[in-house]
Amino acid sequence: MHLKAIQSARPGMTEYEIAGQVEGTAISKGGHLAFPTILTINGQYLHNHAGSNVLQNGQMVLCDCGAETNMHYAGDMTRTFPVSNTFTSQQKEIYNIVLKAEEAAIATLKPGTFFKYSHLTACKEILTGLKSLGLVKGDLDEAVAAGAHTLFFQCGLGHMMGMDVHDMENIGEQYVGYTDTLKKSTEFGLKSLRLAKELEEGFVLTVEPGIYFIPELIDQWQAEKKYSEFINYDKVQAYRNFGGIRIEEDFLITKDSYKLLGKPLAKTAEDIEALRAF
Structure with a gap:
């Protein structure tokens, strides 16, 4: 499904066209x-399903989809790829930060964690990467805690x-x-963490970090000077039309x-770009 999306998407196509090919593959x-396929050039908005948006060079496509086996077990993966043959330098920088965050999180997986x-x-890995680009400042442990x-x-x-795909959550995430x-947190961000408890042998789960530049949220927090001791809003504004990247x-x-x-x-x-060669 993901290979179909990555290899078939072209400038001028609509999100619907690619989503149709993805779903047809399953x-x-x-x-x-x-679950309903998430396929969008507006990856900054979470769970944004395919629409009539037309792909243009310079944009990225976020595809979050999965198939169900004959035994009814679910799969759930995400890839983000450029509409052009290659990522822009800015896109690649952010992409690599997300990839490092995924790899760091995966390395922690074992019973007892x-x-x-x-x-x-x-x-913390996301903030580490963003600090290297000048978007974030200060003590990163303190920034994450805040x-x-x-x-x-x-x-x-x-x-x-x-x-x-979200196993048994209808009975309640808690x-x-x-x-x-x-207990489940009520804080912005942590309240959306569906799984927090100690891992056990036999658990099946997803790992899906992302970076999402939401213009409305950036503007709101900048006006409030929220976390201004950690965030360089002037630098962040240069990314307001960036979109979003997730790897799952x-x-x-x-x-x-x-x-x-x-x-x-x-x-x-680099491997994504190799699949995008056309």
Whole structure:
């Protein structure tokens, strides 16, 4: 499904056209959609489904989709790729920060690790990368503790997955991703973390960090001078029309580590560009 999106998307096509090919790929292999396909050039807005927007050079496409097997187990992956043959230098810089955040979070996966720790690991890696570009300043541990990273990463790192793409969450996230002693946060950002509890062998989950430049949120927080001790808003404004990038994969927690589910799919910027050669 993702290969179809990455290899078939061209300038001048609509989001609908690509989403149709993605969904057709699942059906043609005897599968079904695990959830409505997210495919958008406006990746800064989370869970934005395909529409009539026309792809143009210089933009990026965020595709978040998954198939359901005959046993009804769900898959859930995300890739972000350029409409052009290659990422711009600015896009590649941000892409590589997201990739490093994903890799840092994946490295924490094992029984006994609290997934909240994995999430905060990704948050700090995102701020580390953004600080190198001048968008962020100050002590990064303090910035994460305060929640300054949520200007760029407003959601949670991942979720449990099973026969529903968000496994069992209809009974309540506090019962699935949390415990009697580990309560769900009400803070912006952390309140969207679906899974925080200690990982156990047999858990199946997603890891999906992202960076999202939401113009309305940037303007609001700048006017309020929110987290101004950590955020260089003048630098951030240069990214207000950037969009968003997410990279997502699925994992099984094993006896002492983790296992990637499914065949590996290109995810470095260079490998994505190789698939975009046309």
